[in-house]
Amino acid sequence: MPSRAGRRPEHPTSDSPQLTAAGRVLAVLEAFAPEHPSLSLTEISRRSGLTMPTTHRLVGELRSWGALERDAQGRYAVGIRLLELTALAPRGLQLRELAQPYLDDLHHATRANVHLAVRDGNEAVYIESLRARGGAEVLSRLGGRWPLHATGTGQVLLAHASADDQEEVLSSPLTRFTEHTIVDPQVLRGFLADVRNLGVAIAESHITPGVMAVAAPIRGDRDDVVAALGLTVNQQGTNAHSLVPVLNATTRGISRALGAPSTMPRRDTTRRGLVPPQRRPPRGAG
Numbered sequence: 001m002p003s004r005a006g007r008r009p010e011h012p013t014s015d016s017p018q019l020t021a022a023g024r025v026l027a028v029l030e031a032f033a034p035e036h037p038s039l040s041l042t043e044i045s046r047r048s049g050l051t052m053p054t055t056h057r058l059v060g061e062l063r064s065w066g067a068l069e070r071d072a073q074g075r076y077a078v079g080i081r082l083l084e085l086t087a088l089a090p091r092g093l094q095l096r097e098l099a100q101p102y103l104d105d106l107h108h109a110t111r112a113n114v115h116l117a118v119r120d121g122n123e124a125v126y127i128e129s130l131r132a133r134g135g136a137e138v139l140s141r142l143g144g145r146w147p148l149h150a151t152g153t154g155q156v157l158l159a160h161a162s163a164d165d166q167e168e169v170l171s172s173p174l175t176r177f178t179e180h181t182i183v184d185p186q187v188l189r190g191f192l193a194d195v196r197n198l199g200v201a202i203a204e205s206h207i208t209p210g211v212m213a214v215a216a217p218i219r220g221d222r223d224d225v226v227a228a229l230g231l232t233v234n235q236q237g238t239n240a241h242s243l244v245p246v247l248n249a250t251t252r253g254i255s256r257a258l259g260a261p262s263t264m265p266r267r268d269t270t271r272r273g274l275v276p277p278q279r280r281p282p283r284g285a286g
Contacts, residue, residue, distance in 0.1 A: 024050060028058050029067070029078070034144065038075045095227055096127050099254045103130060106250045110243060112231040113138055117153035119161065120145070122169050124154035124228070136211045136234045149174050149188055150181055152203040152213030153228035159195035160217055160225035166192065180205040199248070202240045210235050214243045216251045221259035229254070
Protein backbone atom coordinates (compact mmCIF):
# COMPACT_ATOMS: atom_id res chain seq x y z
CA MET A 1 0.00 0.00 0.00
CA PRO A 2 1.45 3.36 -0.93
CA SER A 3 2.26 5.83 1.79
CA ARG A 4 0.65 9.24 1.33
CA ALA A 5 -0.64 8.06 -2.04
CA GLY A 6 2.87 7.16 -3.13
CA ARG A 7 4.22 10.67 -2.63
CA ARG A 8 7.27 11.35 -0.53
CA PRO A 9 8.68 14.87 -0.63
CA GLU A 10 12.36 15.35 -1.25
CA HIS A 11 13.82 16.83 1.91
CA PRO A 12 16.77 19.21 1.83
CA THR A 13 19.79 18.04 3.80
CA SER A 14 20.03 18.98 7.47
CA ASP A 15 22.55 21.68 6.59
CA SER A 16 20.05 23.44 4.32
CA PRO A 17 18.53 26.65 5.69
CA GLN A 18 15.24 25.66 4.04
CA LEU A 19 14.58 23.02 6.68
CA THR A 20 13.58 24.20 10.16
CA ALA A 21 14.15 22.28 13.37
CA ALA A 22 10.51 21.15 13.32
CA GLY A 23 10.90 20.17 9.69
CA ARG A 24 13.82 17.90 10.56
CA VAL A 25 11.78 16.15 13.25
CA LEU A 26 8.89 15.66 10.85
CA ALA A 27 11.31 14.35 8.21
CA VAL A 28 12.42 11.62 10.63
CA LEU A 29 8.83 10.63 11.41
CA GLU A 30 7.80 10.72 7.76
CA ALA A 31 10.56 8.23 6.94
CA PHE A 32 8.29 5.53 8.40
CA ALA A 33 5.47 4.14 6.26
CA PRO A 34 3.23 1.05 6.10
CA GLU A 35 5.73 -0.60 3.78
CA HIS A 36 8.63 0.57 5.99
CA PRO A 37 7.38 0.23 9.61
CA SER A 38 10.83 -0.62 10.97
CA LEU A 39 14.02 1.20 10.00
CA SER A 40 17.68 1.26 10.94
CA LEU A 41 19.40 4.54 11.74
CA THR A 42 21.05 4.52 8.31
CA GLU A 43 17.72 3.93 6.59
CA ILE A 44 16.10 6.78 8.52
CA SER A 45 18.94 9.07 7.48
CA ARG A 46 18.61 8.10 3.82
CA ARG A 47 14.80 8.28 3.67
CA SER A 48 14.62 11.58 5.56
CA GLY A 49 17.46 13.28 3.66
CA LEU A 50 19.21 14.18 6.92
CA THR A 51 22.86 13.67 7.77
CA MET A 52 23.76 10.81 10.11
CA PRO A 53 24.77 13.08 13.04
CA THR A 54 21.47 14.97 12.83
CA THR A 55 19.49 11.74 12.45
CA HIS A 56 21.27 10.17 15.44
CA ARG A 57 20.51 13.19 17.64
CA LEU A 58 16.86 13.53 16.63
CA VAL A 59 16.14 9.81 16.85
CA GLY A 60 17.60 9.78 20.35
CA GLU A 61 15.39 12.67 21.43
CA LEU A 62 12.29 11.15 19.85
CA ARG A 63 13.02 7.82 21.52
CA SER A 64 13.42 9.48 24.93
CA TRP A 65 10.06 11.21 24.51
CA GLY A 66 8.34 8.00 23.36
CA ALA A 67 7.70 8.90 19.72
CA LEU A 68 10.06 6.13 18.58
CA GLU A 69 10.89 2.70 19.99
CA ARG A 70 14.04 0.61 19.47
CA ASP A 71 13.97 -3.18 19.23
CA ALA A 72 16.64 -5.74 20.17
CA GLN A 73 18.09 -5.61 16.65
CA GLY A 74 18.62 -1.86 16.90
CA ARG A 75 15.82 -0.97 14.48
CA TYR A 76 13.33 1.80 15.18
CA ALA A 77 9.55 1.96 14.90
CA VAL A 78 6.86 4.50 15.73
CA GLY A 79 6.18 4.59 19.47
CA ILE A 80 2.95 4.32 21.41
CA ARG A 81 3.16 7.98 22.48
CA LEU A 82 2.30 9.08 18.94
CA LEU A 83 -0.73 6.79 18.92
CA GLU A 84 -1.94 8.49 22.09
CA LEU A 85 -1.63 11.88 20.39
CA THR A 86 -3.34 10.91 17.16
CA ALA A 87 -6.28 9.58 19.16
CA LEU A 88 -6.89 13.19 20.27
CA ALA A 89 -7.50 14.47 16.74
CA PRO A 90 -11.01 15.94 17.16
CA ARG A 91 -12.35 15.32 13.67
CA GLY A 92 -11.51 11.62 13.66
CA LEU A 93 -11.98 10.88 17.35
CA GLN A 94 -15.43 12.40 17.80
CA LEU A 95 -16.81 10.91 14.63
CA ARG A 96 -15.29 7.52 15.33
CA GLU A 97 -16.68 7.34 18.86
CA LEU A 98 -20.14 8.44 17.77
CA ALA A 99 -20.20 6.04 14.81
CA GLN A 100 -18.76 2.99 16.58
CA PRO A 101 -22.07 1.36 17.67
CA TYR A 102 -23.46 1.78 14.15
CA LEU A 103 -20.30 0.31 12.63
CA ASP A 104 -20.45 -2.71 14.92
CA ASP A 105 -24.06 -3.38 13.95
CA LEU A 106 -23.23 -3.03 10.26
CA HIS A 107 -20.25 -5.34 10.64
CA HIS A 108 -22.35 -8.06 12.30
CA ALA A 109 -25.22 -7.66 9.84
CA THR A 110 -23.13 -7.88 6.68
CA ARG A 111 -20.10 -9.98 7.71
CA ALA A 112 -18.12 -7.57 5.54
CA ASN A 113 -15.09 -5.37 6.09
CA VAL A 114 -16.24 -1.95 7.28
CA HIS A 115 -14.31 1.27 6.66
CA LEU A 116 -14.99 4.77 7.94
CA ALA A 117 -13.02 7.42 6.05
CA VAL A 118 -12.56 11.17 6.02
CA ARG A 119 -10.93 13.32 3.39
CA ASP A 120 -7.47 14.81 3.88
CA GLY A 121 -6.44 16.73 0.78
CA ASN A 122 -6.53 14.36 -2.17
CA GLU A 123 -6.62 11.24 -0.02
CA ALA A 124 -9.15 9.24 1.97
CA VAL A 125 -7.95 8.36 5.48
CA TYR A 126 -9.44 5.42 7.36
CA ILE A 127 -10.30 6.51 10.91
CA GLU A 128 -11.87 3.10 11.61
CA SER A 129 -11.46 -0.26 9.94
CA LEU A 130 -13.24 -3.45 11.01
CA ARG A 131 -12.05 -6.65 9.38
CA ALA A 132 -14.38 -9.58 8.78
CA ARG A 133 -13.15 -13.07 9.57
CA GLY A 134 -12.91 -14.93 6.29
CA GLY A 135 -13.87 -11.78 4.41
CA ALA A 136 -12.28 -10.11 1.41
CA GLU A 137 -8.52 -9.70 1.63
CA VAL A 138 -7.86 -5.98 1.40
CA LEU A 139 -4.92 -3.71 2.19
CA SER A 140 -6.90 -1.42 4.46
CA ARG A 141 -5.88 -0.52 7.98
CA LEU A 142 -6.66 2.09 10.61
CA GLY A 143 -4.89 5.28 9.57
CA GLY A 144 -4.33 4.02 6.04
CA ARG A 145 -4.44 6.47 3.14
CA TRP A 146 -5.59 5.96 -0.43
CA PRO A 147 -6.03 8.37 -3.33
CA LEU A 148 -9.61 9.56 -3.62
CA HIS A 149 -10.19 8.29 -7.15
CA ALA A 150 -9.39 4.66 -6.36
CA THR A 151 -11.59 3.58 -3.43
CA GLY A 152 -15.33 3.51 -2.84
CA THR A 153 -15.10 5.77 0.21
CA GLY A 154 -12.70 8.08 -1.61
CA GLN A 155 -14.99 8.31 -4.61
CA VAL A 156 -17.90 9.30 -2.37
CA LEU A 157 -15.80 12.00 -0.71
CA LEU A 158 -14.53 13.26 -4.06
CA ALA A 159 -18.02 13.26 -5.59
CA HIS A 160 -19.20 15.64 -2.87
CA ALA A 161 -16.09 17.82 -2.80
CA SER A 162 -16.08 21.31 -4.30
CA ALA A 163 -15.70 21.70 -8.05
CA ASP A 164 -12.21 23.15 -7.58
CA ASP A 165 -11.10 20.22 -5.44
CA GLN A 166 -12.50 17.76 -7.95
CA GLU A 167 -10.67 19.44 -10.80
CA GLU A 168 -7.43 19.35 -8.83
CA VAL A 169 -7.71 15.56 -8.60
CA LEU A 170 -8.95 15.13 -12.16
CA SER A 171 -6.09 17.19 -13.56
CA SER A 172 -3.40 15.29 -11.64
CA PRO A 173 -1.95 11.88 -12.57
CA LEU A 174 -4.36 9.13 -11.47
CA THR A 175 -2.56 6.07 -10.14
CA ARG A 176 -3.64 2.72 -11.57
CA PHE A 177 -3.84 -0.18 -9.11
CA THR A 178 -5.66 -2.72 -11.29
CA GLU A 179 -6.95 -2.82 -14.83
CA HIS A 180 -10.30 -1.63 -13.47
CA THR A 181 -9.01 1.48 -11.66
CA ILE A 182 -10.55 4.57 -13.25
CA VAL A 183 -7.65 6.66 -14.54
CA ASP A 184 -9.37 8.50 -17.40
CA PRO A 185 -10.47 11.95 -16.10
CA GLN A 186 -13.57 12.06 -18.29
CA VAL A 187 -14.68 8.59 -17.22
CA LEU A 188 -14.04 9.49 -13.59
CA ARG A 189 -16.03 12.71 -13.95
CA GLY A 190 -19.03 10.72 -15.19
CA PHE A 191 -18.59 8.14 -12.44
CA LEU A 192 -18.62 10.86 -9.78
CA ALA A 193 -21.80 12.33 -11.23
CA ASP A 194 -23.44 8.90 -10.91
CA VAL A 195 -22.28 8.68 -7.28
CA ARG A 196 -23.93 12.02 -6.51
CA ASN A 197 -27.16 11.05 -8.28
CA LEU A 198 -27.42 7.54 -6.84
CA GLY A 199 -26.08 8.36 -3.38
CA VAL A 200 -23.72 5.38 -3.42
CA ALA A 201 -20.42 4.31 -5.02
CA ILE A 202 -19.88 0.76 -6.23
CA ALA A 203 -16.24 0.08 -7.08
CA GLU A 204 -15.46 -3.33 -8.55
CA SER A 205 -11.79 -4.39 -8.43
CA HIS A 206 -10.59 -0.78 -8.39
CA ILE A 207 -7.92 -1.47 -5.76
CA THR A 208 -7.79 -5.24 -5.32
CA PRO A 209 -8.82 -7.71 -8.04
CA GLY A 210 -11.94 -9.63 -7.11
CA VAL A 211 -12.92 -7.25 -4.31
CA MET A 212 -15.91 -4.93 -4.48
CA ALA A 213 -16.47 -1.79 -2.41
CA VAL A 214 -19.83 -0.19 -1.71
CA ALA A 215 -19.77 3.21 -0.03
CA ALA A 216 -22.16 6.01 0.95
CA PRO A 217 -21.84 9.52 2.42
CA ILE A 218 -22.22 10.63 6.03
CA ARG A 219 -23.51 14.18 6.52
CA GLY A 220 -22.83 16.67 9.30
CA ASP A 221 -24.95 19.29 11.00
CA ARG A 222 -24.90 21.50 7.88
CA ASP A 223 -25.82 18.59 5.62
CA ASP A 224 -22.35 18.67 4.08
CA VAL A 225 -20.57 15.36 3.55
CA VAL A 226 -18.07 14.92 6.40
CA ALA A 227 -17.16 11.25 5.96
CA ALA A 228 -17.86 8.15 3.95
CA LEU A 229 -18.74 4.65 5.10
CA GLY A 230 -17.81 1.66 3.00
CA LEU A 231 -18.09 -2.11 2.84
CA THR A 232 -15.65 -4.38 1.02
CA VAL A 233 -16.65 -7.91 0.03
CA ASN A 234 -15.58 -10.60 -2.36
CA GLN A 235 -17.00 -9.67 -5.73
CA GLN A 236 -17.88 -13.19 -6.78
CA GLY A 237 -21.32 -14.25 -5.62
CA THR A 238 -22.18 -10.85 -4.10
CA ASN A 239 -24.95 -8.56 -5.28
CA ALA A 240 -23.77 -5.04 -4.51
CA HIS A 241 -27.31 -3.66 -4.48
CA SER A 242 -28.27 -6.05 -1.67
CA LEU A 243 -25.83 -4.18 0.59
CA VAL A 244 -27.10 -0.71 -0.23
CA PRO A 245 -30.22 -0.64 2.04
CA VAL A 246 -28.38 -1.61 5.22
CA LEU A 247 -25.46 0.68 4.35
CA ASN A 248 -27.79 3.62 3.72
CA ALA A 249 -29.66 2.92 6.96
CA THR A 250 -26.35 3.04 8.83
CA THR A 251 -25.12 6.25 7.21
CA ARG A 252 -28.49 7.85 7.84
CA GLY A 253 -28.34 6.87 11.51
CA ILE A 254 -24.84 8.31 11.93
CA SER A 255 -25.82 11.46 10.02
CA ARG A 256 -28.86 11.90 12.25
CA ALA A 257 -26.66 11.53 15.33
CA LEU A 258 -24.42 14.26 13.89
CA GLY A 259 -27.44 16.53 13.47
CA ALA A 260 -27.81 16.44 9.70
CA PRO A 261 -31.04 18.35 8.92
CA SER A 262 -31.94 16.13 5.95
CA THR A 263 -32.18 13.09 8.24
CA MET A 264 -34.50 14.68 10.80
CA PRO A 265 -38.17 13.67 10.81
CA ARG A 266 -40.31 16.21 9.07
CA ARG A 267 -42.90 18.00 11.14
CA ASP A 268 -46.29 16.43 10.65
CA THR A 269 -48.61 19.32 9.77
CA THR A 270 -51.66 17.05 9.61
CA ARG A 271 -51.84 16.60 13.36
CA ARG A 272 -54.64 18.19 15.32
CA GLY A 273 -54.19 21.89 15.78
CA LEU A 274 -51.73 22.25 12.91
CA VAL A 275 -54.19 22.11 10.03
CA PRO A 276 -55.64 25.53 9.21
CA PRO A 277 -59.45 25.54 9.53
CA GLN A 278 -61.45 25.28 6.34
CA ARG A 279 -63.06 28.53 5.29
CA ARG A 280 -66.82 28.27 5.10
CA PRO A 281 -68.48 29.66 2.01
CA PRO A 282 -70.36 32.92 2.64
CA ARG A 283 -74.06 32.59 3.43
CA GLY A 284 -76.31 32.73 0.50
CA ALA A 285 -73.75 31.35 -1.87
CA GLY A 286 -74.81 28.48 -4.12
